[in-house]
Amino acid sequence: MKIVVCVSHVPDTATKINVGSDGKTIDQNGVTYVVNPYDEFAIEEALKTKEKSGGEVVIVSVGTDKNKDTIRKALAMGADSAVLLKDENYRDSFAVAKALAEEIKAQDARIIFFGKQSVDYDNSITGQMTAEMLGYNCVTVVVRLEIDGDKVTAEREIEGGKEVVETSLPVVITAQKGLNEPRYASLKGIMQAKKKKIEEKDAAAADNNLEIVKMFKPAPKAPGKIVGEDVSAVPELVRLLREEAKVI
Amino acid sequence: MLVKSDKNEILSYLSDAANFRGNAEKVYVPEKIEEVSRILQECFEAGTPVHISGMGTGLTGGRVPAGGVIVSTEKLNRIIEINKTEKFAIVESGVILEDFHKELKDQNLYYPPDPTEQCSSIGGNISNNASGAKTFKFGPTRDYVLALEVSLADGETVHLTRGEVFEKDGFIDFKSKNGRAYHIPVEPVNMPTTKNAAGYYMRKGMDAVDLFIGSEGTLGIILQAKLKLLPLPEDFLSMLLFFEDENVALKFVAELRDSSRNKKNEYIDALAIEFFDWNSLEFLRDDFPNIPEGERTALWIEQDVSGAESDNILLAYTELLEKYGVDTEEVWFATGDKERRELIRFRHAVSQKVSDFISRNNIRKVGTDLAVPDDKFFDFYHFCKNGSEHSGLKFIVYGHFGNSHIHLNMLPSNEDEYRIAKELYRELCAEAVKAGGTISAEHGIGKIKREYLKMMYSDRDLESMKKIKAALDTKNNLSPGNIFL
Secondary structure (H helix, E strand, O other): OEEEEEOOEEEOOOOOOOEOOOOOOEOOOOOOEEEOHHHHHHHHHHHHHHHHHOOEEEEEEEEOHHHHHHHHHHHHHOOOEEEEEEOOOOOOHHHHHHHHHHHHHHHOOOEEEEEOOOOOOOOOOHHHHHHHHHOOEEEEEEEEEEEEOOEEEEEEEEOOEEEEEEEEOOEEEEEOOOOOOOOOOEHHHHHHHHHOOEEEEEOOOOOOOOOOOOOOOOOOOOOOOOOOOOHHHHHHHHHHHHHOOOOO | OEEEOOHHHHHHHOEOOOOOEOEOOEEEEOOOHHHHHHHHHHHHHHOOOEEEEOOOOOOOOOOOOEOOEEEEOOOOOOEEEEEOOOOEEEEEOOOEHHHHHHHHHHOOEEOOOEOOOOOOEHHHHHHOOOOEOOHHHHOOHHHHEEEEEEEOOOOOEEEEEOOOOEOEOOEEEEEOOOOOEEEEEOOOOOOOOOOOOOOOOOOOOOEHHHHHOOOOOOOOEEEEEEEEOEEOOOEEEEEEEEEOOHHHHHHHHHHHHHHHHOOOOOOOOOOEEEEEOHHHHHHHOOOOOOOOOOOOEEEEEEEEEOHHHHHHHHHHHHHHHHHOOOOHHHOEEOOOHHHHHHHHHHHHHHHHHHHHHHHHOOOOOEEOOEEOOHHHHHHHHHHHHHHHHHHOOOEEEEEEHHHOEEEEEEOOOOHHHHHHHHHHHHHHHHHHHHOOOEOOOOOOOOOOOHHHHHHHOOHHHHHHHHHHHHHHOOOOOEOOOOOOO
């Protein structure tokens, strides 16, 4: 049984992002990339599923050669093989989902893991779209998962609580923080990952439905104001909060 | 310049990271280096004691005054120049290490000194000759100071460039910018060969710059420093190894150290070798639930690499680890900057967890900062550990084992235990000195470790140090109470 994990290659959350000169993309200068943090939970859950029920964990990623760093990390964590669906151009979530769905179909995989969202564009939609294109069941924002034969029981986070759902394979699961504790890549894993082949294919053709018109940074926050440093400043503070900031 | 005198406002300046407390009348926060001289001159004339505050991350009460005033360097925080071609930087003393490291990284440059506390200031680092994990390969702060601008106790400013002023015939002579001459007697003392932050640096033919490095604010206020930089290594290999048997881990440390120092294997050249005992791992389990069950010791190893070599380096480490029966599947390996930060967090978390435990249980820590010569280290480690086990105290050991440097923290839970811990601490210091080591490898003496300095140096040596202090600070005005009882 094949278990597919769809991973994306995103800017390190500690990296400083600037908008590129075209006003539509990010300036790549000094930006380092990492495995999308939510995808790490997805990889871990796939590995645990394999450890419990057997199978083969296949990493699939859409993008350029640069995605290989992320793929290698997933392989070092213990995934068995990987496919890079190449496209040099920007793809929106729909076009990414289209490429992934085609590959998953070709792999004949029935358990698919995603992170609940990629922290680059934060659309939180690729997993659901892929499931729809494949006609698979889909459970999102999963924090606990049990797969027993064809039966899938998942706990998902909802506003103010948790929801337990049951469904069956084939299924797309999108992973939320808390689902597990992702393992570290091991030295042995790194050595083995070097020997694992990354299969490269052209990503299935798909048109974007979205166009990025403009990208800009939020206006810088106005500097804070120190009204005073002891109790005597309180009346003035209250006045400013009421009259200037208009928050009380 | 800001001057603070409100009690509540200055409270945060009256203690340090060791929670050592004191008091002061006011805090000066100069924004220009010229202002420092003026404050010092006034205080000198009035006979007001002056203490110097960096970021307050010290562990020996060095910045904590018993009266007088405080000069805080927090606003003297400009990076004046980063010279890429000649690889140096000129910075004011209040620059925070983390900011400096970030700025350099953007320019592909590297400043290796890295005491675990990233929020410390460069001035504080120099005053303490700060070291840390990377000292194993790159040496302590001292090795990176090219020049210093220092404000002396009398308010005079002196600029010293390495390689220009040396000890000659028992004296160091220099002049301030205003032309005032200083004639400082230097009688060499027998300093340990280990890394060391205990007492003044006093060697025959020594450079005047070295006198101020590690002088803990007693000889002057560092205003500016010119620091040596290195090219940023292409990459860092960073990994955490787990061992079931502590003795195997120690043998591994010995071989890795020997291999790195003496180039026994062309691919093995660690820059840091850090040790964590079983109690450290227990403290960390909440934050790092993946720590394998049953493992009793961990080592964190880092090595700088250039891309082409990395496969060979990995292979060399794999072979070395297999020789010691380490399961390479359980070796945590940082595949990028993000994972490397995680491993650094692992190291930082230990000391943080210990501090949390202490404040939560309202106990006092008795922590060692002992280093001994490499050939004495393993016997010394066992002496420390056996003593601690025998005492019945709760304790935790981690440290820079690459440099034969132990942080053994005893965690007494009541007054009786505290007394036992203090006695044991004294025994461990004595043993370190007997082995030719130091009672303070990186934290300095401050006010907490003064009585132990006497174990390292004879009365005559300490008198020689005091003569230096007297020559530069005739009224004992600067950081009184630091280093000397």
